[in-house]
Amino acid sequence: MIPEEKLIDGKTISASVNAETAMEVAELKEKHGIEPALAVILVGEDPASQVYVSRKAKMCVELGIRSEKIVLPKETTQEELLAVVDRLNKDASIHGILVQSPPPKHIDEKAIVEAIDPEKDVDCFHAQNVGRVLMGERDGFLPCTPWGVTVLLERSGISTAGKNVVVLGRSNIVGKPMAALLLGKGVTGDATVTVCHSRTKDLADYTRRADIIIAAIGKPEFLKGDMVSEGVVVVDVGINRVPCETAKTGFKLVGDVAFDEVAPKAAKITPVPGGVGPMTIAMLMKNTIRACRRQNGL
Ligand code: GUN
Secondary structure: OOHHHHOHHHHHHHHHHHHHHHHHHHHHHHHHEEEEEEEEEEEOHHHHHHHHHHHHHHHHHHOOOEEEEEEEOOOOOOHHHHHHHHHHOOOOOOOOOEEOOOOOOOOOOOHHHHHOOOEEEEEOOOOOHHHHHHOOOOOOOOOHHHHHHHHHHHOOOOOOOOOEEEOOOOOOOOOHHHHHHHOOOOOOOOOEEEEEEOOOOHHHHHHHOOEEEEEOOOOOOOOHHHOOOOOOOEEEOOOOOOOOOOOOOOOEEEOOOOOHHHHHOOOOOOOOOOOOOOHHHHHHHHHHHHHHHHHOOO
């Protein structure tokens, strides 16, 4: 068994972030008569996306945020989807808009993201917002999963300043913005950041030298025990469904880290599930409040 103090508890930390957000929502309503609202669009029937979208809508209800869940058939055309985004852009009662990724193959995701009003881009996917993060802005929208990782570290008492941090993965949603946050100045930055990916040579040479590893490479149990040093801090962003004979569903969820091998060597480590997952939604809710405040001049 892994001692409890080793685990970075995403459930508890996300609950405290959500409690702060709920208080902000209550204040917006009581003091200003404003109800924050988030529109979540799902195109098609991808089962994992259905789960994520439902979780986001449910969290809105819990925190007092109005949610508009828009489910469109998988045959929806690019033009039809753009028309929905346009309607939401123009609707002043909607503060945040997100289109669940990935959309069906015939949809040009980049064009959809760029069509969302940057002021309502609570995913922080729009080039304008990505660019601002890269240039060091921290009081606008922040990328939800990477932001959640920095909050997990900060609230677990783990400083990133001057540390060797290895980010595994270079996706636009996690790897690249994660590196940007860690590299920037400030309490959750100031790190020396190395980004490794599928084409990195001798990848374990980098991970063995790391003080902190953020695994977001999308491969089940990729980071093995012999790839890390004693005392490393490991944050596992991966969520992979793998076959499991003993599970009723026939599947189980594992991260990008071989937990049983890595945890004994780690000073601190996130579990999957119950680590990064709940943080992503908590930070999405915070971005929605930032959107609402800005659009109301607060
Ligand atoms: N798919 C996986 N993660 C995300 C996310 O953070 N936002 C959206 N819109 N889609 C996703």
